[in-house]
Amino acid sequence: MQVLVTGGAGYIGSHTVLSLLENNYDVIVYDNLTNSSLESIKRVEKLTSKKVKFVEGDICDKEKLSQLFKQSDIDAVIHFAALKAVGESAEIPLRYYQNNVHGTVCILEVMQQYQVHNFIFSSSATVYGEENDVPYVETMKLGSPSSPYGASKVMVERILADLALSDNKFRGVSLRYFNPIGAHESGEIGEDPKGIPNNLLPYIAQVAVGKRDKLSVFGEDFPTKDGSCERDYLHVMDLAQGHVAALDWLDRHSEFNGVEAFNLGTGNGVSVFAIVQAFEKAINKAIPFEVSPRRAGDLSAFWANASKANKELNWHANRSLEQMMTDTWRWQSNNPNGFLD
Template sequence: MLFCHVLVWPLDKNYFRKPLEYTTFVRLNELLSQSNNKIFIKNGLTPTGNSPKILVTGGAGFIGSHTVVSLVEAGFEPVIVDDFSNSERSVLAGLRTILGRDVVCYPADCNDAAAMEAILQKEAISGVIHFAAYKAVGESVQQPMKYYRNNLDSLMLLLELMPKYGIKNLVFSSSCTVYGQPEQLPVTEETPRLPAQSPYGNTKAISEDIIRDTVQANVPIRALALRYFNPIGAHPSAEIGELPLGVPANLIPFITQTAAGIRPSLTVYGDDYNTPDGTCIRDYIHVVDLAEAHVQALRKLSELTTDASYDVINIGTGRGETVLNIIKTFEQETGVKLNYTLGPRRPGDVEQVYADVTKANNVLDWTASRSLAESLRDAWRWQQKLGS
């Protein structure tokens, strides 16, 4: 039977089920002795073959955990780093059920230089997917410094450490928020970046600039920034999905929690936008499609012969949906009637944005294949498993 322990230093050897587990843990912490953060996960059985190891920061999060699954399915070996500040350790059990084994996971802060360096010394990493970041638009408006410090410092640390350990390939988790409120739709990668509508969006724009400038300085890093639109859904197994802490900041978990009776009603923020029904328009992409885009991005980076390169790619469906249409489709697909009210606009929200995905289709040889209806059914199945 496979298992995964969360180990908090210091520990007595009586904590461990088997002497071998204690010995392995001690050796691991000897290797990681430079770190002040002595909290790590000791896994049961993991492959020891020649699969390329990919560091996945924020790998226990919503998009990160689904990408871990897609990486394993594609023949990569993910190594998760996550401080669980915006995720839960139960995600690891879901991954184990889907994959039939454990994955390596270090519960460390990606801003902890000693911890990150110790992990890179231990693991022979061949590429990085950087998800770790705070992501709530509304909170970023209220606490901008929290977002600038966390989201930017962790990226800069990675860019400093990657060349030191010979790691060339980086896939960065960017966002359509860098476009602000675009003047023309759909947005292409050449659409001018307008001032972000929130500090969160601004951290993504600044992060892209940091990566671009690093590459232009001939630092040997090959990077792709994937500008996500709105990820929704859950793994079809209902073993992993979105786990918002507290009140959801995103539409779909708020819908599913309202449908489950956890929330008394859903507030639709703004019904006076210049859209067909007055509500915001977004490009909603199934999280598994998004995860598969990361795998394709890694593959394309590995095919490059240049030492330093940088590009940006939109990842979406190319279709815009209003909030009210999302509610209508959810009700049709699940048979659950939603209680919702119309409220004022929310600070930081843009009116409408959806992607031109031509570049993703051509460069990554990737396209989103899952429908809105499928995404909403998977999200509801996940919520039903979580219970009310």
């Protein structure tokens, strides 16, 4: 099977490409390299001793996409290519809707044109919004997220549902991630944010390696055990293997058409302060931090009920919090400047 991975040079994308290659899929990566690096794909090829076809392009460029589909025998698409910073999305919402929503429509249109029906969407726990209670379950109604980023994921899920109603050949899977962290155990690939990291663990790692002075913890007065936000952190390699499991599920359910959603998470909430402590323990070094005011839109706590993915995809988040910390530090300490090293 040949799989097109949009955004495949990014953090989650590159780890998923590695898992796909290890499971004997042929992979084409399509990426505009806005928030990613071609070096990640070179390292994936080195780790797997397999080649990846790479095409530099934007998902809004239908002409280039059409050319790629015309030249390639594509069986399925895994769609990662999206802008993903919650705070930034509030500052430049039109860019987020243009890329995340219009870009997805472009790729779905080209898929229809070339009769490619298998689609795995990189969704998010943000689709549950602020109205639903934890733990989040797939049967809950889509919520009203507080950020344009979250809203863009809800819009795409609704587009997929409408497409499935209109096209009985379409087979979609929405994978609703929680908070991926960690890196491949080799230390060769990991999260390499451009500019100031928007996510907690890469920021902590950059403080630990001396690139940043201190961590800001946004809020210590949430109604949680220690006052800091709680999130469901899972290892990026567990998440990557969830995409392989989703492809396998589609393959095993040849009669399926429609869209199915699966939560990918551990089912446990871990606080910001607990993450800091776990990282300090892993590297035997203190992480300087200060408490700052809460950020708008930050929820107190959320985590997954992942029993559906456990049962139907035969997928589990197996890697421990300690391993997430150790693998992150191996990546960051070996690559203080990310892929520039």
